[in-house]
Amino acid sequence: MNIVTSITRFLKNKNIVTIMGVVAVVAILYFGYNYQINQQTSPISIPVAKETIQPGTLITSDMITSISIPRMGVSSNVIRSASSIVGKYTNYNTVIPAGSMFYTDVVIDREDLPNSSFTQVKEGDVVFNLNVTTESTYGNSIFPGDYIDIYMKAEDDSGQIMVGKLVENIEVLALKDSSGQNVFEDSSESRSPAYMIFGVSSEIHILLRKALYMSDYSVELIPVPHGGEILEEGETRVSSTYLKEFINSKTVNLPVEDDTTVEEDNSNTEGE
Secondary structure (H helix, E strand, O other): OHHHHHHHHHHHOHHHHHHHHHHHHHHHHHHHHHHHHHHHHOEEEEEEEOOOEOOOOEOOHHHEEEEEEEHHHOOOOEOOOHHHOOOOEEOOOOOEOOOOEOEOOOEEOHHHOHHHHHHHOOOOOEEEEEEOOOOOOOOOOOOOOOEEEEEEEEEOOOOOEEEEEEEEEEEEEEEEOOOOOEOOOOOOOOOOOOEEEEEEOHHHHHHHHHHHOOHHHOOEEEEEEOOOOOOOOOOOEEOOHHHHHHHHHOOOOOOOOOHHHHHHHHHHHHHO
């Protein structure tokens, strides 16, 4: 009974209770802080490149090693498992130096590589390749995935030069050198662009082809990248009715065959 009474008196002493509360808070803060520090500074194993890996390269297990570094030195976009890297490819415009960590935006799947540019052509579109140079691509500043406009320079019948936007909102699918290799595939060698590949509707494809054949009018097609950030993809379309009519007036317009009519004619022939 005396022990209970003593404890009760002890707990009723406000000074003692306050001191105990302060001690408890300090202990919680101290051990909590140390726990967090230990968590952040404890080493974890991270996969890194054993060798320099060029753009568009299939990553195999022998290209990867691992190192131990403090957890606080690993950002959220670092890949922490080698199994998430093996079998993937380095992005077309990225070199991974030896000893570098692997980041989520530089390791991609095979179908995301610009090599598969033809598979990226929208259904119903036709592939078009435009001759380009380092100068006309603004010093290799146009990349696959960028949106461009096509401007046209030509001479009219009086010899006056006219320049205007012919087609707008074209997505670039690939840039190739004269050997057909992707310009941005391997940074270990310098490649000069020779062809820009993109897809357009059949009507625009024929219009561009006609323009290229109009050598008597000194026609030149000029790719021009969009300025600023493209927030929303627009429809690829002819932007100058005047230039379209000029091209069509100097070339022959062939009639478009109607597949439905052809099928009907064949069915009628078979029934006779």
